[in-house]
Amino acid sequence: MTTTPPMDRTLALACDRALVGLDPGREMELVASMRPGATLDPKLELAAAAIALAELTIDEPLPRHLADKIAASASLAPSSGVVSGGTMRMPPAIPDSSGPRPAATVLMPMKAPEPAPVVRIETARRRNWAPWLAAAACLGIAAATLLVLWPRGQRGPGATTVEASLSPAEARDRLLAEAKDAVRTPWATTDDPSAKGASGEVVWSNERQEGYMTFKSVAPNDPKSSQYQLWIFDAERDERYPVDGGVFDVGPDGEVVVPITARVPVGKPTLFAVTVEKPGGVVVSKRERILVTAKVPS
Numbered sequence: 001m002t003t004t005p006p007m008d009r010t011l012a013l014a015c016d017r018a019l020v021g022l023d024p025g026r027e028m029e030l031v032a033s034m035r036p037g038a039t040l041d042p043k044l045e046l047a048a049a050a051i052a053l054a055e056l057t058i059d060e061p062l063p064r065h066l067a068d069k070i071a072a073s074a075s076l077a078p079s080s081g082v083v084s085g086g087t088m089r090m091p092p093a094i095p096d097s098s099g100p101r102p103a104a105t106v107l108m109p110m111k112a113p114e115p116a117p118v119v120r121i122e123t124a125r126r127r128n129w130a131p132w133l134a135a136a137a138c139l140g141i142a143a144a145t146l147l148v149l150w151p152r153g154q155r156g157p158g159a160t161t162v163e164a165s166l167s168p169a170e171a172r173d174r175l176l177a178e179a180k181d182a183v184r185t186p187w188a189t190t191d192d193p194s195a196k197g198a199s200g201e202v203v204w205s206n207e208r209q210e211g212y213m214t215f216k217s218v219a220p221n222d223p224k225s226s227q228y229q230l231w232i233f234d235a236e237r238d239e240r241y242p243v244d245g246g247v248f249d250v251g252p253d254g255e256v257v258v259p260i261t262a263r264v265p266v267g268k269p270t271l272f273a274v275t276v277e278k279p280g281g282v283v284v285s286k287r288e289r290i291l292v293t294a295k296v297p298s
Contacts, residue, residue, distance in 0.1 A: 009033060018044035028241050031264070032283055039263045168257040172203050172212035179205035185272070187215075187292040194219035194276065195291045202272045202294045204260070211260035213272075218250045218291070221276075228274050228291065229281045230260060236267035240284075245272070247281040269296050 013030040016022060017040075022030060034040075166174065176182050182205040189195040197217040204211035213230065221227060230245030237243070246261030276289035 014040055014044055018047065024238060028238065031241060034263070034283065039261070168212060168259055169214075171259070172214070172257055175205055175208070175210055175212065176203060179208055179210070181205055181207045183296060185294045185296055187274075187294050189292050190290050192276070192289055192291050194221075194289075198254075198292060200292075202260075204269060204272075204296070206266060206269065209262065209265060213248075213258040213260060213274075215250060215254070215256050215258070217254045218256075220250050220252050220254060223249050223279060225279070226276050227279055227281060229277045229285065230258075231273045231275065231285060232260075232262060232266050232269050233271040233273070234267050235270050242271075242273070242285075244281065244283070247277070270298075271295050 010030065010033040013022065013026060013033065016026070017030060176184070182203060184201050184203045186201045187199060189198050195218070198219075199216045200214040200218075202211065202213055218228075227247045227249060229247045231242040232245045233239055233242045243266055244263045246258075246263075248256070248258045250256050272294040273287075274291040274293075275285045275287060276291060277285060
């Protein structure tokens with residue numbers, strides 16, 4: 001009995017998620033199979049979108065001038081071996097060498113019909129291609145990237161991108177000014193020693209899938225021994241498996257603004273929590289050390 005290699009299984013689940021979606025059980029399997037600190041490659045979603053576009057029914061006729069241009073371009077194509085739009089008379093069998101040879105046979109193409117003024121897409125034929133397009137898209141992505149997972153720090157499906165010209169604090173302020181659905185909720189500290197005297201808030205826009213964490217007076221961490229990790233509890237997901245919001249460090253001054261980097265899209269956030277984890281973070285937290293939490297107003 002053979003088993004599917006972990007990366008092959010992760011790739012298969014990621015392709016299924018982009019093309020048809022996953023049920024909660026397979027979604028949790030996908031999250032568990034991803035290495036810590038990785039995000040889903042957005043090219044999978046782009047490939048799925050391309051396949052969906054291939055399935056669109058287009059009933060509008062092609063404009064006459066475009067049809068004429070296509071026909072004119074086709075007439076310039078090489079014609080070796082094939083005569084488009086015509087028939088070909090095949091030469092007779094070559095007789096015995098002792099007899100007379102027939103005259104050379106000339107292949108005469110028949111006149112091609114005039115190009116049709118209206119071109120329509122054949123929906124049924126296009127549908128027959130869809131399964132092959134799906135397989136080709138996923139295989140092409142796998143061959144091009146080798147890994148379906150992006151390293152942490154690059155943009156994922158729920159990652160917050162900060163323009164090079166803006167600091168995280170400036171990007172946070174712009175989000176508050178532009179996003180009508182942006183919410184801000186303060187941190188509540190726990191009894192963890194690293195949280196003593198800590199304060200700050202979370203700013204999050206669910207429509208933009210963008211957010212920022214602000215911390216003040218948080219104990220600095222040594223990245224070689226531990227890192228802080230954000231978790232986003234989603235009402236549409238099993239609370240045992242909150243969304244990984246990214247790992248981060250706090251410097252000696254204890255103050256920092258951190259862009260949120262969610263590994264998967266967040267549906268309905270209810271709670272943000274920060275834990276202390278090993279370097280690089282974990283896939284599922286044991287929640288042994290919870291630093292702060294922030295409840296989203298209902």
